[in-house]
Amino acid sequence: MVEITKYLKWILLAVLLLISVVLVAVYVVLSRYDYNKLKPMVTQAVMDSTGRKLELTGDIKLDFGLRPALYVEGVSFENALWGSRPQLATAEQIEVQVALLPLLRKKIDAKRVVLIKPDILIETNESGESNLSFAKTAPSGEAKKAKTQAELPKLRIDEVRIEDGHFVYKDGQSKKTYEVVLATFTAVPSRKRGTVEIDARGAYNKTDFETSGSVGTIAKLLDAKQKWPVHLEIMSGDTSIALEGSIRDVMKAKGIDMSVAMKGQSTQEIARLTGAAAFPELGQYTAQLTLTDPRDKTYALSDLRIVLGENDLTGSGQINLAASPPFISATFESQKLDLRPLLGGETETDAQAEHKPRKEKVFSDKPLPLTALDDIDAHATVKVGQVLLPTLALNELAAEIELDGGHLKMKPLKATVGGGSFEGALDLRAGSKVADVAFDLDVERMNLGQMLEAFDSTDVADGTVNADIELTGNGDSVAAIMAGLDGKTVVVMGEGRINNGYLDLFGGDIRAGFVRLLNPFEQQSAYTEINCFVSRFDIRDGIARSAALVCDTDKTTVVGEGTVNLKTEQIDLSLKPSPKEGVGAGGVGKVTFSLGELTKPFKLGGTLAHPKLVLDPTQTALTVGKAAGGVVLFGPIGIAAALASGGNSGDENPCLAAIEAAEKGVKTGESGESKSAVQRAGESVTEGTKSVVEGTGRTLKKIFGR
Numbered sequence: 114m115v116e117i118t119k120y121l122k123w124i125l126l127a128v129l130l131l132i133s134v135v136l137v138a139v140y141v142v143l144s145r146y147d148y149n150k151l152k153p154m155v156t157q158a159v160m161d162s163t164g165r166k167l168e169l170t171g172d173i174k175l176d177f178g179l180r181p182a183l184y185v186e187g188v189s190f191e192n193a194l195w196g197s198r199p200q201l202a203t204a205e206q207i208e209v210q211v212a213l214l215p216l217l218r219k220k221i222d223a224k225r226v227v228l229i230k231p232d233i234l235i236e237t238n239e240s241g242e243s244n245l246s247f248a249k250t251a252p253s254g255e256a257k258k259a260k261t262q263a264e265l266p267k268l269r270i271d272e273v274r275i276e277d278g279h280f281v282y283k284d285g286q287s288k289k290t291y292e293v294v295l296a297t298f299t300a301v302p303s304r305k306r307g308t309v310e311i312d313a314r315g316a317y318n319k320t321d322f323e324t325s326g327s328v329g330t331i332a333k334l335l336d337a338k339q340k341w342p343v344h345l346e347i348m349s350g351d352t353s354i355a356l357e358g359s360i361r362d363v364m365k366a367k368g369i370d371m372s373v374a375m376k377g378q379s380t381q382e383i384a385r386l387t388g389a390a391a392f393p394e395l396g397q398y399t400a401q402l403t404l405t406d407p408r409d410k411t412y413a414l415s416d417l418r419i420v421l422g423e424n425d426l427t428g429s430g431q432i433n434l435a436a437s438p439p440f441i442s443a444t445f446e447s448q449k450l451d452l453r454p455l456l457g458g459e460t461e462t463d464a465q466a467e468h469k470p471r472k473e474k475v476f477s478d479k480p481l482p483l484t485a486l487d488d489i490d491a492h493a494t495v496k497v498g499q500v501l502l503p504t505l506a507l508n509e510l511a512a513e514i515e516l517d518g519g520h521l522k523m524k525p526l527k528a529t530v531g532g533g534s535f536e537g538a539l540d541l542r543a544g545s546k547v548a549d550v551a552f553d554l555d556v557e558r559m560n561l562g563q564m565l566e567a568f569d570s571t572d573v574a575d576g577t578v579n580a581d582i583e584l585t586g587n588g589d590s591v592a593a594i595m596a597g598l599d600g601k602t603v604v605v606m607g608e609g610r611i612n613n614g615y616l617d618l619f620g621g622d623i624r625a626g627f628v629r630l631l632n633p634f635e636q637q638s639a640y641t642e643i644n645c646f647v648s649r650f651d652i653r654d655g656i657a658r659s660a661a662l663v664c665d666t667d668k669t670t671v672v673g674e675g676t677v678n679l680k681t682e683q684i685d686l687s688l689k690p691s692p693k694e695g696v697g698a699g700g701v702g703k704v705t706f707s708l709g710e711l712t713k714p715f716k717l718g719g720t721l722a723h724p725k726l727v728l729d730p731t732q733t734a735l736t737v738g739k740a741a742g743g744v745v746l747f748g749p750i751g752i753a754a755a756l757a758s759g760g761n762s763g764d765e766n767p768c769l770a771a772i773e774a775a776e777k778g779v780k781t782g783e784s785g786e787s788k789s790a791v792q793r794a795g796e797s798v799t800e801g802t803k804s805v806v807e808g809t810g811r812t813l814k815k816i817f818g819r
Contacts, residue, residue, distance in 0.1 A: 148173035148183060163247035165191040165201070176208075184208040193244040197236060197283060201244055205230040225272040236283035245364055273300040278315075293317050302330065308342060320385040322349040326356075337362040343371065349386060352377035358404075367406060375400045380421070393454035396422040410435040424450050430493075441491040451501040475682060475721040478592040483519075486543040491516040499567065500528070506567035507535060519543040531564030533557050533577075549587045550594055556580040561609060576609020576643060584652070596655045596680040606646040613641055642667040655679040659686065668692065677721070684724055686717040 152169050159167040170187025185207055192201040206229040237243050278295035295315040302309050308327040315322060326345035333339045340359040347354040354375045361368020376399040377383070383398075398421045405413045411433045419426040430443030497510040507528040515522045523539040537554040562575035584600035587593075644665040650657040655678065662673035675686035719725035 148175060159190075165247065167191070171206075182208045182210040192234065193238075193242075193246075195238050195242075196234070196244050198234060200232075200234075202231060202233040204228050204232070225274055227274045227276065228278065230277045230279075231275060232279045234281050234283070236281075236285060238285040241286055243364065271302065274298065291317075303327065307333075308344075311345065317349075318386060320349055320382075322347055324348075329359075334363055337365070337367075340368065350377075350382050351379060352382040352386065367409070369404055369406045369412070371404045373400075373402050373404065395424070395454060398422070407431075408433075408435075422451075426450070436490070438487070438489050441489060441493075443491070443493040445493065446496045448498040449501075450497050450499070453501055453503050456503050472722050473720075474592070476590075476592040476595045476679070478590045480589050481548060481591070483543040483546075483548050483589065486516060486521060486541075487519040489516065490518070501567060505530065506564050530556060531559040531561060531578075533559035533579075535559070547587050547589045547593070550585065552582070552584045554580065554582040561606075572612055574609065574611045576646075577607045579603075579605045598652050598655050598657075598679055600652050602648070602650045602652070602657075604646070604648045606643065608645065609643045610640045611643065613639055650677070652679070662686070662688075673717075675717075682721040684718055684720065688715040688717055688726075690715070 149172055151173055156167045156169065159165065168187075168189045168191075169185050170189075171185050173183060173185045176182050176184060186205065188204040188207050189200045190202040192199055208225075208227040208229065210225040210227070235243070235245060275295055275298035278298060280293040280295065282291045282293075284290075293315055294317075295313055298311075298313040298315070300309045300311055306327070307330060309330055310327050311324060313324040324345060324347045326343075328334075328343050328345070329339075329341035333341045338361075340361050341363050342359045343356050345356045347356075352375070354373070356371060356373060358369070358371035360366070360371070376397075378397055380393070380395040380398060398419070400417075400419045402417045403415045405415070407413050411431060413429070413431045415429045417426070417428045417430075424447070426445060426447045428443060428445035430441060433440045491514070493514045495510070495512045495514065498508065500507040500510050507530050510526075510528040512523055512526045519542065521539070521541040521543070523537075526537040526539070528535040534555075534557045537552070540551040542549045557579055559578045559580075560575075561573075561578060562571070565571070565573050581603040582600070584598060584602075586595065586598040586600075588595075588597060644667065645663075646665075647661050647663045649660040649662075651660050652658075657677040657679060659674050659676070664671045664673075670691045671688055672691070673686050673688045675684075677684050677686070715726055717724060717726050
């Protein structure tokens with residue numbers, strides 16, 4: 114028994130010695146093997162497969178350690194000839210963790226491939242060609258001979274890992290660049306499912322993200338006949354994006370069937386991910402869509418549904434890139450769209466207003482993207498239950514938009530507003546440098562109070578409004594178009610009222626002036642009762658000249674004249690008040706200024722961005738009195754006289770009487786006075802008022818019910 118144990122001991126020692134000798138032999142063989150012999154075979158294989166050069170600057174070495182690995186430093190892969198830089202990809206170092214025994218059989222069994230600090234550029238040129246479009250080359254005679262002498266070892270990879278990676282995508286057509294930094298990235302094949310499990314952590318637009326899921330294998334990626342499956346989830350802060358579907362030909366973006374779902378707690382996350390300079394906070398959101406390509410170079414977007422706070426949008430569309438120019442068709446529907454945050458219509462806090470830069474101009478001189486209108490044709494239909502704009506609430510909006518050869522048309526544009534009708538049209542024809550623009554808008558019987566209910570404001574203003582706007586112009590910016598604008602604006606309001614407190618929206622100085630104009634007895638009432646408001650501005654070459662500007666309240670009548678220079682945005686309007694006959698000493702005695710002070714003219718000056726309302730000592734005051742008996746108000750202007758006469762027309766509405774008086778052309782009173790400059794101005798206003806009547810008389814009679 115002792116002898117057997119003794120023999121076993123020697124046998125074990127012999128086996129251990131043999132293993133040690135083998136390991137030493139393996140170490141000697143592998144450590145002395147010149148792995149640089151692999152270089153020409155590797156580079157030639159890459160050249161044959163891609164038509165591009167692979168350069169391995171450093172020596173290929175074997176690192177014996179706990180995890181033996183082959184590694185090489187200074188790796189670069191050639192870019193396309195038209196590329197923006199010589200190399201498509203570079204890496205500081207590539208490590209291949211290998212199993213030793215298969216290496217003796219010239220087989221590289223890579224447990225893991227690690228790319229240290231790779232820098233990869235994917236780009237397209239102006240024609241849309243990708244730098245990933247490789248051209249295979251036939252092996253040369255010498256290459257074939259070299260291959261027979263030393264075959265390239267077979268390669269099997271179990272895991273790919275990237276550390277400190279930098280990826281850039283440049284779109285040659287849009288000239289946009291996208292950059293991704295990968296702190297870590299791992300890809301592990303799942304041979305049972307035929308996919309590659311992905312796990313990554315990095316940053317996009319300086320915003321951290323994490324990605325997990327699976328994609329197809331490299332073989333499927335490069336084979337245009339096989340579907341390349343995608344099942345990924347991307348997390349960034351509170352935002353998640355899920356991609357589910359497949360792509361048949363990734364390199365040419367064909368055979369796409371991809372569902373996208375996105376949700377988050379804050380739209381600021383979208384701004385950070387997309388790199389938007391400014392994006393309003395709209396709260397929680399969800400979005401989903403399906404992207405397919407039913408035909409060559411045609412992409413379809415279906416099952417679109419976006420919920421953004423209280424807003425929603427559904428629809429579908431297609432883009433045909435084969436057409437020249439590309440053509441987009443789309444249909445969108447929504448129950449509610451609140452555009453105020455996007456258009457700057459939300460109320461600011463005092464702190465926000467204090468730090469907000471003061472705006473010196475209303476009309477932007479920033480060039481319009483006119484050339485973009487020639488780059489694409491489109492047709493879209495839009496239906497929205499309710500649209501909230503900064504100062505307008507539209508219901509049952511329906512619009513048809515067409516863009517053809519740089520000619521943009523929005524017609525019809527229909528909606529209801531405050532129980533009334535809203536119908537408009539936009540026609541914009543883009544030229545090489547400037548655009549010709551025509552805009553028409555007709556509003557009938559809009560109830561202000563009903564419209565303002567959409568803004569949860571029930572005590573601001575009330576009254577029925579009609580408007581007729583016709584404008585034409587041309588230019589390369591909004592400011593340029595306004596500088597040469599032609600057309601007219603007509604606004605008429607019947608009986609109504611305005612809350613004096615909301616005049617504060619104009620600013621303290623403006624508010625005080627308007628209150629004094631419209632309601633000099635503000636202390637007695639929180640509201641100013643308005644009998645009617647009539648305004649018409651005729652616009653020629655950027656100068657808006659008042660043809661009629663009258664506001665009649667229960668306390669006073671205000672008649673205005675002047676101009677607004679749309680080129681400079683300068684305002685030059687004279688506003689002349691006339692207290693109503695019958696306010697008497699009792700009425701005047703309740704305020705702290707005299708009847709004479711009440712009749713002093715005001716001047717609305719400054720600019721559209723910063724208007725100023727002050728007393729105007731250069732203008733003649735209006736006379737208090739009736740329209741009969743040779744006493745005139747604002748010269749011979751019949752409309753103002755009729756308005757100031759109050760109930761002089763019996764039971765007839767004074768505003769309707771004013772319109773009828775203007776229609777009849779009321780002449781100068783019987784006093785025989787020579788016409789002053791003010792009177793001559795009054796006559797011009799009278800003529801303008803006649804023009805208003807011709808276009809709006811029937812509408813006014815609807816308002817006043819006569």
